[in-house]
Amino acid sequence: MVKKISIYILYGLVSIFFLLPILWIISLSLKTTSEIFVFPPTFIPEEITFDNFFYVLKNTTMTTYLWNSFKLVIYTVLGTLLVAIPAAYSFSRFDFKNKAKLLFVILIFQMISPIVIGIPIYRYYSNLGLLNNYFGLSMVYIAIQIPFATFLLKGGFDAIPKELDEAAKIDGASRFQLLHKVILPVALPALASATIFISINAWSQFLLPYLLLDRTSQYPVSVGILMTQGNFQQISTHYLAAASIIALLPAIVMVFLLQKFILKALTAGAVKG
Amino acid sequence: MNRNIMERWWVWIIPLALVLGIFFLYPLLNVIRLSFSNATIGTIEDGFTFENYIHILTGSGFWQVMKVTLVFVFASVLFQLLLGLITAILINKDLFGSSLVKLSMITAWVVPGIITGVIWSIMYSSSSWGILNYFIRLLGLNQIPFLYTPSWALFSVVLANVWRGTGFSGIMQYAALRGIPDQLYEAASIDGASTWQQFWNITLPQLKPMLMINTILITIYTFNTYDSIFALTQGGPGNSTTVLSLGAYKQVFRYLNLGRGSAYAVIMLILSGTFTILYAWFMGSDQ
Known part of the structure; x- marks a missing residue:
């Protein structure tokens, strides 16, 4: 059981290593201009916006x-x-x-x-x-x-x-x-x-x-x-x-x-x- | 008649021979010839000279580039292999969630090199969006100038490359792990071998051919990497992250020295040729 749990923890760590950069970029892409500068940074944007995408596409x-x-x-x-x-x-x-x-x-x-x-x-x-x-x-x-x-x-x-x-x-x-x-x-x-x-x-x-x-x-x-x-x-x-x-x-x-x-x-x- | 000629093996290879010949082999021969010339971008005629090689091999710039390349390749390959092996063993346990790990590995692997560079340059930033420095400050440490001092910059391009390349290495080793017959482990357990003993005496020896192949393949790929570095540091600060491929690029397109850049390219060619021969040798002894 302990072994299983430690494998799960390692699964989590490995997935975070591979996914964190992409998830972080997704998070940034959904933030408003002001939230970008907030410190400490928020992982899940407080106000989710798609404006950045519209801006870039337009x-x-x-x-x-x-x-x-x-x-x-x-x-x-x-x-x-x-x-x-x-x-x-x-x-x-x-x-x-x-x-x-x-x-x-x-x-x-x-x-x-x-x-x-x-x-x-x-x-x-x-x-x-x-x-x-x-x-x-x-x-x-x-x-x-x-x-x-x-x-x-x-x-x-x-x-x-x-x-x-x-x-x-x-x-x-x-x-x-x-x-x-x-x-x-x-x-x-x-x-x-x-x-x-x-x-x-x-x-x-x-x-x-x-x-x-x-x-x-x-x-x-x-x-x-x-x-x-x-x-x-x-x-x-x-x-x-x-x-x-x-x-x-x-x-x-x-x-x-x-x-x-x-x-x-x-x-x-x-x-x- | 028409049917007869289609019975010959080489007829089917003509298109391949043409395309590879014109767009690959001919440029390849050309780059070798250019490396013995004093050509610059814009000049038409070039003489024959050893000057490029003499200049490169006796100057310090080239050896600095070689050193950077060596560190970059060695560190990238080492960590891609180790991390790849660990993740391969983990997903081979095939517990719930292993497919998420596989998916995340492949996802990182398909990210184009340039975008890898852009993503990591955001991660490395010392501004509010530089998440790595945020974590470092949480630990109570000082901010790290990831891209702004020579040794940190080299570390940073290696890390980004390991992130992108480990998925490939891990999946390869996972495939090899799956190929090891279960009976070997069963027999070993009956004999009372510990997990650790099983790893040393069964897993590693069985994995050896794949580890060899993997090492050489990753070495070649890493050796040819330039786009993630290009987006992260452009080879800087100074020349601290300029690997051979970037060195060749800079000679030709920044200093407009076609001959010298070609000589860099030929040196790359010789080195990757050596790895390829090693690869062939291992593949041959494997069969």
Whole structure:
């Protein structure tokens, strides 16, 4: 019994460690301007207000940033899947020499920081006139996401029995039909995991858009919030808090809805190798 | 004919090869070439020189950055592993509430790096909204200038990074814990082994492969971290929180020295390459 209680206490402590920063920002975002300055600070606002959110949505370009992030996520998810699905299919269903080695070489890219490729890309994008261009930016996002997506999807495809393919092949299905009609419908969980991962990563990207875009109207949320932080300065932490919550919301909603998938994808990714 | 060609494995990999080749491999080779040049942002032609490396390796700035990187990576990895292990063992007890812990871990993990920085800069503030300093004052201690002295700033960026990264580490280790067969523990209890003995003789050895993989993965991720630091301190005060990636960024975009920044990037590449080879080696010996 004592043991159980101490575990519960530890559960509480761990959850507080992870949640306190977010809960505190939520609390700040719901406070009035005067309550922000009250010391000692109140944990639950005495007067809950949503004005900060309205202010941020109305008076800053936050909605534009959100929309831009949303667009970039969509482009990245679609582009990455388009490239990674056939590659994962090849790795899963064909036998060829050095397959494991080639897959590993692709995975190596995953380990490289975007800053490394960001530097030369900035240079030739500025020569090619591809700065401030979503196509150019999305292609780099896609390139960064492909290795892990391929790896994740291959794992998902491997789990589908080959007998399914064989049966369809006897019926005269082409390779393309096999992938499209047999494998993809069954691989939905893997596709969902890949989509979640790509989306979370694309939503978080900061350095690349920061380097490759310089128009406020094009910034995604990650860059936009940094500008917001600069603009608001010290006196308006409640606005900054509200802006942070708005920027976080899509990721958090995703976690709550898709917790099971995320857990599975996280563990499947690393355990299998 | 059309069908024949689809029977070849490499046809399916062409799109991947093209995208990775143009947008990843080519820039990679380019950065290596640039690191041997005197290019600045704006110049077109560049010569061949070792000057960047000589300058970097003989100057003190770089070694300061290396030291910061080392402390940042080592401390982050150590605490992410330890805290991750503790939380993994806790949620593996699977009592009521363990799913809340899991949820809170993943939530912290999906917070974008930049927003992690913004959130923690509010937490660290010495104004009324700086909740950490409020707690510290409750304990009767003096306020801590979290972001304003070199050593506290380094501590602060590590803490924010540990907060964000521990969820990943914990979930990984939780998965590995679940994979340990119950029979091992049952047999040990019959033999009269204490909980502590079970931990040392069963849990840790069984967890070892995952701990190794986890260590290397976290090291690589931490090594590549810059956004939370960027939002918290911009690498300052001074250069006290400038890690390698931020150092590369500053060389190129603040001092406009493309060659020197590229040399920083190549050094990063060599270091993360080393970790990756270690990773491959462990994965290989694991199978």
